[in-house]
Amino acid sequence: MQVDITPQQGAELLARLINNELPDKHGRYGPFGGCYAPETLVPALSRLADNVYRYLADDDFMAHLDQQLSTWVGRPTALTHAQGLSKRWGAEVYLKREDLAHTGAHKINNALGQALLAQEMGAKRVIAETGAGQHGVATAAACARVGIPCTVYMGAVDIQRQAPNVDRMHQLGARVVAVESGDKTLRAAIDEAFRNWVADPDGSYYLLGSAVGPHPYPYLVQRLQSVIGSEARSQILDQTGSLPDVAIACVGGGSNAIGLFHPLLADESIALLGVEAGGHGPALGDNSATLAAGKPGVLHGSYSVLLYDNDGQIQDTHSVSAGLDYPGVGPEHSLLQALGRVNYVSATDTDALNALQECCAAEGILPALESAHALAGARAWAKDNQGKAILIGLSGRGDKDMPTLSQHIPSPLGEDKGARADD
Amino acid sequence: MSKLLPREQITAALEAANTNNKVALVPFITAGYPDKDAFISTLKAIATEGDVVEIGVPFSDPMADGVTIQRSSHAAIAAGVSLHWILDELTAAEDLGAPVVLMSYLNPLLAFGYEALAKQCIAAGVCGFIVPDLPWEESAEFRAVMDKYGLALVQLVTPVTPDDRLEMLCKGSQGFVYAVTITGITGGDVALPPTVTDYLDQVKSHTSVPVCAGFGVRHASQVENLGHHANGVIVGSALVEQLEAGADPAPFLRDLRS
Numbered sequence: 001m002q003v004d005i006t007p008q009q010g011a012e013l014l015a016r017l018i019n020n021e022l023p024d025k026h027g028r029y030g031p032f033g034g035c036y037a038p039e040t041l042v043p044a045l046s047r048l049a050d051n052v053y054r055y056l057a058d059d060d061f062m063a064h065l066d067q068q069l070s071t072w073v074g075r076p077t078a079l080t081h082a083q084g085l086s087k088r089w090g091a092e093v094y095l096k097r098e099d100l101a102h103t104g105a106h107k108i109n110n111a112l113g114q115a116l117l118a119q120e121m122g123a124k125r126v127i128a129e130t131g132a133g134q135h136g137v138a139t140a141a142a143c144a145r146v147g148i149p150c151t152v153y154m155g156a157v158d159i160q161r162q163a164p165n166v167d168r169m170h171q172l173g174a175r176v177v178a179v180e181s182g183d184k185t186l187r188a189a190i191d192e193a194f195r196n197w198v199a200d201p202d203g204s205y206y207l208l209g210s211a212v213g214p215h216p217y218p219y220l221v222q223r224l225q226s227v228i229g230s231e232a233r234s235q236i237l238d239q240t241g242s243l244p245d246v247a248i249a250c251v252g253g254g255s256n257a258i259g260l261f262h263p264l265l266a267d268e269s270i271a272l273l274g275v276e277a278g279g280h281g282p283a284l285g286d287n288s289a290t291l292a293a294g295k296p297g298v299l300h301g302s303y304s305v306l307l308y309d310n311d312g313q314i315q316d317t318h319s320v321s322a323g324l325d326y327p328g329v330g331p332e333h334s335l336l337q338a339l340g341r342v343n344y345v346s347a348t349d350t351d352a353l354n355a356l357q358e359c360c361a362a363e364g365i366l367p368a369l370e371s372a373h374a375l376a377g378a379r380a381w382a383k384d385n386q387g388k389a390i391l392i393g394l395s396g397r398g399d400k401d402m403p404t405l406s407q408h409i410p411s412p413l414g415e416d417k418g419a420r421a422d423d
Numbered sequence: 424m425s426k427l428l429p430r431e432q433i434t435a436a437l438e439a440a441n442t443n444n445k446v447a448l449v450p451f452i453t454a455g456y457p458d459k460d461a462f463i464s465t466l467k468a469i470a471t472e473g474d475v476v477e478i479g480v481p482f483s484d485p486m487a488d489g490v491t492i493q494r495s496s497h498a499a500i501a502a503g504v505s506l507h508w509i510l511d512e513l514t515a516a517e518d519l520g521a522p523v524v525l526m527s528y529l530n531p532l533l534a535f536g537y538e539a540l541a542k543q544c545i546a547a548g549v550c551g552f553i554v555p556d557l558p559w560e561e562s563a564e565f566r567a568v569m570d571k572y573g574l575a576l577v578q579l580v581t582p583v584t585p586d587d588r589l590e591m592l593c594k595g596s597q598g599f600v601y602a603v604t605i606t607g608i609t610g611g612d613v614a615l616p617p618t619v620t621d622y623l624d625q626v627k628s629h630t631s632v633p634v635c636a637g638f639g640v641r642h643a644s645q646v647e648n649l650g651h652h653a654n655g656v657i658v659g660s661a662l663v664e665q666l667e668a669g670a671d672p673a674p675f676l677r678d679l680r681s
Contacts, residue, residue, distance in 0.1 A: 026560065036529060036556045038487040039579040040606060043588070181493050182484065194486045199607040201583055298529045298556065299484060311505035312534030314483040 003031045003296055003338055010339045017335070018266045027215020027302075030338070032331035035214040036298045041194070044201035049216040051121050056223055061120065065113055072145065073102045073112060075227065079235035082392075084362030085375075089382035092389040094244065096232040098256065098396060099367065103138045103168075105396030106228055106256040107209060111138035113224035114207045115146045123205035126150045129193040131158055131186030131252070132323035132370060133165025134396055135209030140174035148205075151175045153192045155185040158322045165400045183316050186252075186326045190300050210253025211330035214301030218258075218330045225259025232391055233263055240389065246271040246381060249393035250373040251344065252288065252324035254333045256395035261342060262332070270391075271343070274333065275377030277319035278346035284309075288317040290329045291337050291344040304331040320349035320404060321369035323396075347376035353408055355379055356398065368396035369404065428573030429550035432522045433475055433598035437633040437655050440474040446646060447655030449635055450662050450676055451477040451526065453495035455504035457667050462509075463516045465666065470521040472676035475599075477553065477657060480506050480527035487555040489610030491660035495667075506531045506540075513547035522550040524577065524598065529557050529565075537568040544574060551575025551598045559592060569597070577601050582622050593629035600634045602626045602653060610660030611639040615649070623652035646679045 005013065013030045016022045027033045027049075037045055055061040069075040077100045082093040098106035111128075118126055126143050128150065130136030136152040143150035152169055156178045159166055169176050182188030190213075197206045211221040229247075236244055247264055249257035251274040261272050279287030287293070290307055297306040299314055307315035307327040319325040336342040347355070355375035359367050367375060371394045378392050398405070427435055440447035450473040455462045470476050481496035481504055488496070506527065513523065525544075532540060532554065544550075551574050557565060562576060569576045575598030580589055583606055593600050604619050605611060619636075627634050636649045637657030646656050658679060665675045 034561050035558065036561055037558060038555050039558060039592075040487075040581045040583060040603065042558050043583055043585055181490070182497070187484065191484050191486045195489075195608045198487060201606065297533055300486070301556070306530075308530060308534065310534060311507065312482070312531030313500055313505075314530070 005030060005338050013335065014265070014339050014341055023215060023219050029331045029335040032296070032302070032304050032334040033215060033218060034303050035301060036303065037214045037301045038198055040198045041201055045214055045216070051117060052216045052220045055117055055120055061116070065116055068112055068116070069109070069227065073108050074100065076231045076235070077101050079232055079239060081239065082363050085359065088358070088362060089379055090386045091382040093378065094236055094389070094391050095365070095394045096228060096260065096391065097394055098228060099365065099371070099394055103134070103141050104399065105134040105138065105368065106225060106259060107135040107138035107396070108142065109227055109259070110209065110221050110224040110255060111135065111142040111207060114220070115139070115142035115148065118148060118205035118207065119146050121205060123148060124203040126205050126207050127153070127193050127196050128207040128209060129153045129186065129189035130209060131189065131325060132321065132368070133158065133162040133169070133400055134323060134368070136174065136176070137165050137168045137172065139207050139209070140169045140172035144173050151177060151196070153177050153179050153189040153196070155179045155183070155189045157184040158186065158189070161404050162322055162400050163403055185322065187314065194300070209255065211255045211258045211332060212253040212300055212302060212304070212328055218302065218332055221255050222258045222262055222332060225255050226262050228256065228259035228393060229261060229263030232260065236391060242389070243267055243270055244391035245385065245388040246273055247391040247393070248273045248275060248374050248378045248381065250324060250370050250395060251276050251291070251329060251333060252326045252370065253328065254330040256393050258330060258332055260393040261336070265341060272341060273377055273381060274342050274344040275373045276344060276346040277321055277324035277373055278348040278351065279318040280349060285316055286318050287346065288319045288325050288327065289346040290327060291333065292346050296334065299328050302331050305329055305334045305337070320352060320408070321373065323368070323370040324373060345377055347373045351376035357409065365394070366398040367394055368398045369401045371395045429545070430573055430575035430597045433524060433550050433575055434632050436474045436522050437599055437635070441633070441654055445680060446650030446653070447474040447633065447635065448676060448680055449473060449475045449477050449655055449657040450672070451479060451657060451659035452666065453479040453481055453492060453499050453663055454509045455502055456495040456499040456663070459502045459504060462512055465672065466519055469662070469672050469676060470519040472673050473521055474655065475524060476519060476521045477524045477526055477659070478509065480509060480525055480531055482528040482531060485528060487608055489608045489660060491610040491663050495663050506535050510543045510547045510549070513549065514543070518548065523548060524551045524553060524575070525549055526553040526555070529554055532565070537565055541568050541572040541574060545572055551577055553577045553579065553601060555579065559595060579603055580626055582606050582616070582618070589626065590629045593626060596630065596632060599632050599655065600626060600630050601657070602634050602636045603638045604636050604649070605639050607638070609638050612641060613639060615639060615645060619649070620652045623649070627652070643679050643681060
């Protein structure tokens, strides 16, 4: 990292982050963030920022959002004591069950909040990008609920590996546009959504799905996702009488992680662990472990840690999980890493697939491949920290990953002979 | 007479075209595309017809660009074109006879380092930059380095820029003001909106440097129409498509002003 922050500056920045004084009025989290957008979008982003600060402070708007989160999304989501995993890992494991939220992932918290905001702002249509398809499905559902037409940009590669979600978006009335440019994954989908927004900055609302992008998106998404951490904190206190020793979440762009971490930042006793996608391994291009291997740069409107080469070209990434397959990360995560408040590690494709199977077997829960990275990180953490209480953000369910899983994990039908031979 | 600063050379070249009763022409190419080896010879050919030459530094994620520039950028990167290579080629080449402006997204400039970049620009004869993802509010650090070396940081303005912001950007722009003609990305083939002339007149009223209109400029009729309201026109995607098709760029550019 090229960013120098003295210990005193770090303490100040953390205090300001906890007091919700960051981002500052320029959209900065210390050195990170900002608003590096094409000139055509600058007035639209400035208008969006005004409305974000207005509506997130508006009691009527927030009450309506809470009511919809309760009656339509199904919040609060459960906090499950994972008895099987606890026993296997020698820890007390709790799962914050965002897989139980409507449409099957935490993405709906943000999509609903922003769809309501788009409605207040009089948007004629909504555009969104999606990687794993979870944000696309959530946006399609929220837009159907609110009554605004919606177009979702999705990389052609992701359309292949997350086919069930494409059908779901269609059923929910969204138009899905296959993005054939660039790397044909989440990054190219974001490029294309921005291009579409540039053509209609006044009539279209860009419903960005992660805690990335130009100001005010990282802040808006953090606020809408913080329901995860706020609920989990009071639920674990209710169930156990104490706070966890560690909270762990997977990090791609970082929306579920910031939603879990942000409300826990002030609890100094809670260690925070972000788990990035380690892909096939540490070589450049083989993973999406941005914070482990990246350096600060500008992509998609903000200054944050990124994977790029010596010429400034953004690095192609790999992860078995489409939702983590992204070369950047939200600016608040970059700051939290620089401050040392959150430790970021990575889990490989294999680690994640193993953790997914273990969670299925031990808990009867099929997690999303993204969430399986958090489980893998937790398993590794537990090895070195026996007997501790671990809170894991289970960001979504794995139904959408069936095409990928059937490629990587042999089906029992195909193993019949071998299985019998072992009997 | 003292030598003009690099940024003043841009302004002077555009004004010289107007003095000859012509609309200034700013051809754009993606560096090293479609043929890396022909980079300098292509530049020379377009510099003969153009008054200022704009060179696109390819970037992996050109989010303000349409399909043509996306295609040319990705192909150029695959062929090994980088900002270092471009500056080395320009440094080695003889004078093109027209000032050169680089169009680059911010990350390649960050990766190069601003100070080292400015120094090498002076050596290479580059006079300024257009940075489509660097709005005014984020530009202080880069602008300070540009100022130190007399290089231009050209500001873009658009049809949706509010009037007070338009005034600020026009006053801050160096070399020329880049007036985006449409609300959209580069390379479209649509009729320019009828309001474009009023908009260009308004842009001109705010600035003392020349105004160049760009995005979606493809035909001689557009150039003529825009020429009544802007000092120059920028032709990018349409020229890149000519080069892709193997056409000689010179007659195409000449015909735009006839």
